[in-house]
Amino acid sequence: MAASLSSVMPATGAALFFRRLFRRKLVLAAAIILLIAIVAALFAALITPFDPGAMRVARRLRAPDGVNWFGTDELGRDVFSRIIWGGRASLGIGAAVVIFSVSIGGLLGLLAGYFRRLDAVIMRIVDALMALPDILLAIFLVAVLGASAFNVILALAIVYTPRVIRVVRASTLVVRELPFVEAARALGVSLHRILFVHVLLNVASPILVQATFIFAYAVLAEAGLSFLGAGVPPDIPTWGTMIASGQQYADRAFWVVLFPGLAIVLVALSLQILGDGLRDMLDPKLRKAL
Amino acid sequence: MESAPLLEITDLSVTFRGEAGESTPVRGVSLSVNANETHAVVGESGSGKSVTSLAVMGLLPKASSRISGGAIRYRRRDGLTSDLAHASDGEMRRLRGAEIAMIFQEPMTSLNPVLTIGEQIAEAVRLHLGYDRARAKARAVEMLALVEIPDAARRADDYPHHMSGGMRQRAMIALAMSCNPALLIADEPTTALDVTIQAQVLKLIDRLRLETGMGVLFITHNLGVVAEIANRVSVFYAGEVVESAEKRPLFHAPRHPYTRALLDCLPARAKRDENNRRILNPIPGQVAPVKAGCGFAPRCVHARAWCHEVAPALEAEDGRVIRCHRWQEVA
Amino acid sequence: MLKVIARRAFGLAIVLAIVGAMVFFLTRLAPGDPAALMLGDQASAEDIAKLRETYGLDRPVLVQFGLWLKEVFSGNLGHSIFLQRPVTQALAERAEPTFFLAVFSLLIAACIGIPAGIASAVWRGRMADQAISGFAMLAANIPSFWLGLIFIQIFSVRLGLFPVAGYGSPDAGLLERLRHLLLPASVLGIVNSALITRFTRASMLDVLDADFVRTARAKGLPERKVILRHAFGNALVPIVTVLGLTLALLIGGAIVTETVFGLPGIGNLVVSAVLRRDYPVIQGALLVVAAIYVLINLAIDVLYTLIDPRVRM
Numbered sequence: 024m025a026a027s028l029s030s031v032m033p034a035t036g037a038a039l040f041f042r043r044l045f046r047r048k049l050v051l052a053a054a055i056i057l058l059i060a061i062v063a064a065l066f067a068a069l070i071t072p073f074d075p076g077a078m079r080v081a082r083r084l085r086a087p088d089g090v091n092w093f094g095t096d097e098l099g100r101d102v103f104s105r106i107i108w109g110g111r112a113s114l115g116i117g118a119a120v121v122i123f124s125v126s127i128g129g130l131l132g133l134l135a136g137y138f139r140r141l142d143a144v145i146m147r148i149v150d151a152l153m154a155l156p157d158i159l160l161a162i163f164l165v166a167v168l169g170a171s172a173f174n175v176i177l178a179l180a181i182v183y184t185p186r187v188i189r190v191v192r193a194s195t196l197v198v199r200e201l202p203f204v205e206a207a208r209a210l211g212v213s214l215h216r217i218l219f220v221h222v223l224l225n226v227a228s229p230i231l232v233q234a235t236f237i238f239a240y241a242v243l244a245e246a247g248l249s250f251l252g253a254g255v256p257p258d259i260p261t262w263g264t265m266i267a268s269g270q271q272y273a274d275r276a277f278w279v280v281l282f283p284g285l286a287i288v289l290v291a292l293s294l295q296i297l298g299d300g301l302r303d304m305l306d307p308k309l310r311k312a313l
Numbered sequence: 314m315e316s317a318p319l320l321e322i323t324d325l326s327v328t329f330r331g332e333a334g335e336s337t338p339v340r341g342v343s344l345s346v347n348a349n350e351t352h353a354v355v356g357e358s359g360s361g362k363s364v365t366s367l368a369v370m371g372l373l374p375k376a377s378s379r380i381s382g383g384a385i386r387y388r389r390r391d392g393l394t395s396d397l398a399h400a401s402d403g404e405m406r407r408l409r410g411a412e413i414a415m416i417f418q419e420p421m422t423s424l425n426p427v428l429t430i431g432e433q434i435a436e437a438v439r440l441h442l443g444y445d446r447a448r449a450k451a452r453a454v455e456m457l458a459l460v461e462i463p464d465a466a467r468r469a470d471d472y473p474h475h476m477s478g479g480m481r482q483r484a485m486i487a488l489a490m491s492c493n494p495a496l497l498i499a500d501e502p503t504t505a506l507d508v509t510i511q512a513q514v515l516k517l518i519d520r521l522r523l524e525t526g527m528g529v530l531f532i533t534h535n536l537g538v539v540a541e542i543a544n545r546v547s548v549f550y551a552g553e554v555v556e557s558a559e560k561r562p563l564f565h566a567p568r569h570p571y572t573r574a575l576l577d578c579l580p581a582r583a584k585r586d587e588n589n590r591r592i593l594n595p596i597p598g599q600v601a602p603v604k605a606g607c608g609f610a611p612r613c614v615h616a617r618a619w620c621h622e623v624a625p626a627l628e629a630e631d632g633r634v635i636r637c638h639r640w641q642e643v644a
Numbered sequence: 645m646l647k648v649i650a651r652r653a654f655g656l657a658i659v660l661a662i663v664g665a666m667v668f669f670l671t672r673l674a675p676g677d678p679a680a681l682m683l684g685d686q687a688s689a690e691d692i693a694k695l696r697e698t699y700g701l702d703r704p705v706l707v708q709f710g711l712w713l714k715e716v717f718s719g720n721l722g723h724s725i726f727l728q729r730p731v732t733q734a735l736a737e738r739a740e741p742t743f744f745l746a747v748f749s750l751l752i753a754a755c756i757g758i759p760a761g762i763a764s765a766v767w768r769g770r771m772a773d774q775a776i777s778g779f780a781m782l783a784a785n786i787p788s789f790w791l792g793l794i795f796i797q798i799f800s801v802r803l804g805l806f807p808v809a810g811y812g813s814p815d816a817g818l819l820e821r822l823r824h825l826l827l828p829a830s831v832l833g834i835v836n837s838a839l840i841t842r843f844t845r846a847s848m849l850d851v852l853d854a855d856f857v858r859t860a861r862a863k864g865l866p867e868r869k870v871i872l873r874h875a876f877g878n879a880l881v882p883i884v885t886v887l888g889l890t891l892a893l894l895i896g897g898a899i900v901t902e903t904v905f906g907l908p909g910i911g912n913l914v915v916s917a918v919l920r921r922d923y924p925v926i927q928g929a930l931l932v933v934a935a936i937y938v939l940i941n942l943a944i945d946v947l948y949t950l951i952d953p954r955v956r957m
Contacts, residue, residue: 150655151662154937155930156897159914163667163926166918167674243787247900250789253918270793270904274801284790291785299781372861374770400750410864417862422855427877437863472953488863 043304050300053293060290064111071104075260084276094278096269102278105260106286112261113242114290116176120241121234123180127185129230133218135188136195146192149185157182162246162253175254180246182238190233194226201225228305235298239291246287262287317388318345319496319528320369323390325398326385327364327373337381340552343627349531351561353560355575356549362532366498366594368532369397369632370415371405387413390495411441415490420481424473430457430484432467434443434491441492456487460517467509479510483517490521497522500532515542525531536579550643551608558633568635570643571609605636615643652945656938663934664716668709674923694819721931724917731928735910741811741825742909743830745902746894748825752833754887760837761883765852767870776841779870784838785907792831792904798826811905828905830900836890843886845877854878880951888944896933914931 032096063070073091079099087094093102145258152160163180198204199222207217242262248254249263257264262283269279327339339361346352354362354539367373369385385397390412390548395404409415417423425433433451434456444452450469457465460483473481482502499518503511519542522529533540539546540560546573547557556569606621607613613620617639627636637643687695696702703711715722721731757780764776800808808828812820851857852875860874861867899911906912910929917925949955 056832109922147662148666149657150659151666151934154659154663154934156893156895156933158899159839159896159911159930159933162899162914162918163930164670164924166921166923167670169674174725239785243785246787246791250916251903251918252786266787266790266793269708273793273797277797278795280790280793284794287787287790288782288785292782295781370862372858398724406865406866409862415862417855417859419855423859425860425874425878427855427952428874436865437764440864474954485859536864 030158044300047195047300048171049296053296053300056289056293057297060110063107064114066196067107067111073104073190075100075105075108084272085233086276087278093282094276096279097272102282105265106283107263110286111260111282112172112255112259113245113263116172116245117241118182120179121177122227122239123176124187124237125230125234129191132191133195133222136192137199137218140277144226145188149188152181152185155243157240158247161248164216165248165253165260170253170256172259173179175245175248179241182244183240186228186237187233190229191226192228198225203204231301232298232305235294235301239294239298242291244286308309318389320349320530321386322365322369323386323641324386325368325369325385326381327378328381329378329390331377338367340479341383342554344547344554344557346528346530348495348528349522349526350544351519351531351542352545352547353543354532354547354549355533355536355539357534360549361552362549363500364417366530366532369498370409370413371397371400387496398472410437412490412494413496413498414492414494415498415500416482416489416502418484418504420478420485420505423485424481426473429470429472434488437488438491439443452491456491458482459490460484460487462487479506479514482514484516486517494527495527496528496530498530501534503538504533504535517544536575548575553608553636554627554634555609555633555636562633563595568633568640569637570613615639649945653942656941660926660934664713664931665709667930668712669929671923672705701930710838716931721928724863724922724925726920726922729922732914733924735928735932736909737909738913741907742895742898742902742911743823745825745829745898745909746891748829749832749836749894749898750891751888752829753836753890754832756837757840757884758844761841761877762848762871763843764845765848768849780841783834786835788831788835789900789904791835792901794830795827795831800907811907817920828901828907832894832901836894840886840890844879844883847882849876851875851878881948884947884951885944888940892940895936
C-alpha cells in the first residue's frame with residue numbers, strides 16, 4: 024500500500040494514476056457521468072432552460088416533450104431544470120457529508136489507532152453507532168437537531184463517521200508497525216508530525232476509497248430522509264423531495280418520480296463503480312474480496 | 314512385463330495459459346505403471362511431475378490449462394482401455410475415486426474441515442460402490458482400521474482438526490483406498506510429515522500395494538523415499554523425462570548427468586564419495602522455457618556447445634531410457 | 645467457547661448501554677422543554693410542571709439518566725402522550741408487520757444473493773460473473789422507496805396484481821398478509837441481495853481453490869456436490885454473518901419501505917413519531933432496534949459453533 028501510494032500521489036504520477044484508474048472502461052464512464060453531474064450542479068443557472076421554481080399551472084403534469092424534456096410536475100415546473108438544481112442540493116449535501124465525516128473520522132481514527140486508551144473509548148462509541156441502521160439513526164438525529172439542510176448534513180456525517188474511523192484505525196494500526204514510522208520515531212520526529220504526515224499519507228488511499236462510498240451512501244440517505252419529510256424542507260428541490268412531492272401523481276405522470284430516481288441511481292452507481300475502481304487500483308489484495 | 318501396463322502415458326504435453334502467455338510445463342512425457350508396481354517420479358518442484366499426475370486425474374484447471382498432446386491410456390477394470398487425455402467429464406468422474414485414487418501432499422488442508430473423517434470416506438463409498446448409509450459407515454471404519462488408525466470406530470466421528478498430520482494422511486489413504494482403486498497416485502504424500510511418520514506411511518502404502526495388487530504412481534522430490542518404495546523410477550527435469558529405469562540400475566549406475574548429480578547430493582553417498590563429491594550447479598536464475606537444446610544444459614557440468622543447440626532424444630538401452638547427448642562418454 | 649460467547653455478550657451489553665446513553669443525552673439536545681414536547685402544543689403550564697416532576701426533569705441530568713435507566717431495565721420505555729399508551733405497547737402492536745417484512749425480505753434476498761454469489765464465483769471472470777456483479781452493484785444503489793413506487797405503479801396500479809398499500813384488514817389471514825407483503829419484501833429483497841451476493845462470491849472464491857475441494861473432485865464427486873456440499877459448506881460462516889446483519893438492518897432499516905407501502909410497522913411508527921416529535925417513542929424504538937441488533941449478533945456467534953466444528957469445544 025505504501026509503495027503504490029508513493030508512486031501514485033506525487034504530481035508527476037498524476038497521469039499514471041488516471042491512466043491506471045481508467046484502464047477499465049466502466050470506471051472511466053462512471054467518472055465522466057460524475058463529472059457531468061458535478062459541472063451541471065455547479066453551473067445549474069447556465070444550463071437549466073427554466074427557473075426551477077417557476078410554476079405554469081396551465082402546463083402542469085405535461086409528459087416529456089421538446090419544451091420540457093423530462094415533463095412538468097404538479098405545479099407545472101420543469102422537471103429537467105429541477106433535477107439539475109436538485110443535483111446541486113443533493114450532491115452538495117453529499118459532498119459536505121463526505122468532508123465532515125472524513126475529516127472528523129480521519130482524526131478520530133488516527134487517534135484511536137495510535138493511543139490505546141482512546142481506542143477503547145472511541146471504538147465502543149463506534150460500535151454503538153453502528154448498532155443502529157443508517158436511516159434510523161439519521162432520522163433520530165434530524166428529529167433531535169431539527170429538519171434543515173445543515174442538520175441533514177450533520178446527521179449523515181455522524182452516521183458515516185464511524186465507517187471512516189474503522190478504516191483509518193485499521194490502517195493506522197498496520198502503518199504504525201511499519202519500519203519507517205519506527206525509524207522516524209527513533210530519529211526524534213515529534214509525535215504529531217509522525218501522526219499527521221507519515222501515517223496520514225499512508226492511510227490516504229483507504230480514506231479516498233471510503234470517501235467515494237460515503238458520497239454514494241449520503242446521496243441515497245439524503246433522498247430517503249427528504250422523502251420521509253424528515254430531511255431537507257420540501258421547498259428546496261432535491262432528488263428526494265422531488266420524488267416525495269411527486270409520488271401521489273405517479274399514476275398519472277410517472278416522469279415526476281422516474282427521472283429524479285434515475286438521477287439518484289446514476290450518481291450513486293457511478294460513485295460506487297469509481298470507488299471500486301480506486302480500491303482495485305490502490306489495493307490489489309482486495310480485488311478478489313468485496 | 315507379462316501383460317499390458319495399467320497406465321501408459323505417451324508423449325504427454327500440458328499447456329498453461331497465463332498472464333505472461335503460454336507455457337508448457339510438461340513436454341512429451343512418457344511413462345507407464347504396471348499393476349502391483351510402484352513407479353516413482355522424481356524431480357524438483359516445477360519439473361512437471363505434479364502436473365502430470367493431475368493430468369492423469371483429469372484435475373487440471375480447465376480455465377487455464379489443456380492437454381496439448383499425447384495420450385494417457387488406462388486399462389480399466391472391465392478390460393477396455395480409456396484415453397484419459399481425451400475422456401469425457403462423466404467418464405473421468407466414474408474412474409476418479411473408484412479406479413484411480415489420489416493422495417495429496419498437504420494432509421492438513423486436503424480434508425474437508427466441516428465433515429467428519431467417516432462422512433468423507435462414506436461419501437466416496439456410497440457414490441462408487443452404491444452402499445447404503447450404514448454399510449458405508451461400516452466401510453469407513455474398516456478402512457480406518459486398515460490404515461492402522463487405533464480405535465477406528467471412534468475416530469470415524471472425528472473432524473480433521475482433531476487429528477495429527479500423520480493421522481490425517483492415514484485417513485487420506487483410507488479415503489483413497491476405500492473403493493479398491495486399481496491405480497493410486499500419491500503426490501508427495503510424506504513431504505509434510507516427520508521422518509518417523511514418513512517411514513510408517515511409506516510402509517503402509519507399500520503394504521496396501523502388496524495386498525491389493527494396485528499400481529502406484531509415486532511423486533516425490535526425495536530420492537531417499539524413492540529408494541525405499543519404488544520399483545521403477547522416472548527422473549523429471551524441466552517438464553521432460555530425462556532418465557527412466559528400474560530402481561537398482563538407476564541407483565547403482567545412473568546414466569544421466571542430472572540423475573548422477575541428484576544422487577551425489579544424497580548424504581550417504583556424499584560421505585562415501587567425499588573426495589570427488591559433485592555438487593549440483595545452482596539453478597541459473599529462473600528455469601526458463603527452453604527454446605532449443607537440452608533443458609538441463611545450463612546446469613550441466615558436462616555440457617558442450619551442441620547440448621545448448623540440439624535437444625537430445627530419448628535413447629533406450631537395457632530396459633532404461635536416457636535423454637542425453639553425452640551419457641555414454643560421461644558414464 | 646462459552647467463555648468467548650460470554651465475553652461477546654458483555655461487549656454487546658456495553659454497546660447497548662452506550663446506545664441508551666446516546667439516545668438519552670441526544671434527546672436532551674432537542675430544542676425546547678422535553679416535558680412541553682412530550683405533552684404537545686395544547687398542554688397547560690400546570691400539566692407541564694406536573695410532568696416535569698413525575699419524570700424528574702427538574703433534577704440534575706445525570707440523576708435523570710439514572711432514573712431513566714432504572715425504568716428501562718424494569719421494562720418501561722416511557723409513555724406516549726400522542727398515542728395514549730405505553731411505548732412498549734405501541735411498539736408491540738407494530739412489531740408484527742415489521743418482523744414478517746424483515747424475515748420475508750431476508751428470505752428473498754438470500755434466495756437471490758446466495759445462488760447468484762455461488763454462480764458468480766464458480767464462473768469467475770466470465771459473462772455470468774460480470775452480469776451478476778453488475779446487477780448486485782445496481783441493486784445496492786437503487787433507493788428502496790423509489791423502487792417501491794415503481795413496483796407499485798407496475799404491479800399494483802397497472803397490472804392490479806397486488807394491493808397498492810397497507811396490511812389488509814386486522815382479521816385477515818396469513819395468505820392475505822403475504823399478498824400485502826410480497827411487493828415490499830421484493831423491493832427490500834432485491835436491494836439487500838447485493839451485499840449477500842458479494843459476500844457469497846468472495847467467500848466461495850476463498851474456498852474453491854482449497855485443497856479439500858480438490859480432494860472432493862479426486863473422489864469423483866459430481867461438480868454440483870463438490871460446490872454445494874464441500875465448497876459452500878465451508879463458505880457458510882461469513883455468509884451466515886451477512887445474513888444475520890442483513891436481518892438486523894432490515895428490522896430497523898425498513899422505515900422508508902414501510903412508509904411507501906403504508907405498512908403499519910415500527911418504521912412507520914418512528915416516522916410519525918419524528919414528525920410529531922414524540923421522543924419517548926423514538927427513544928424506545930431505537931433501544932429496541934439496537935437490542936435486536938445485539939441479540940442477532942449473539943445468535944450469529946452461537947450459530948458459528950453449530951456450523952464450524954473447529955469452533956466447537
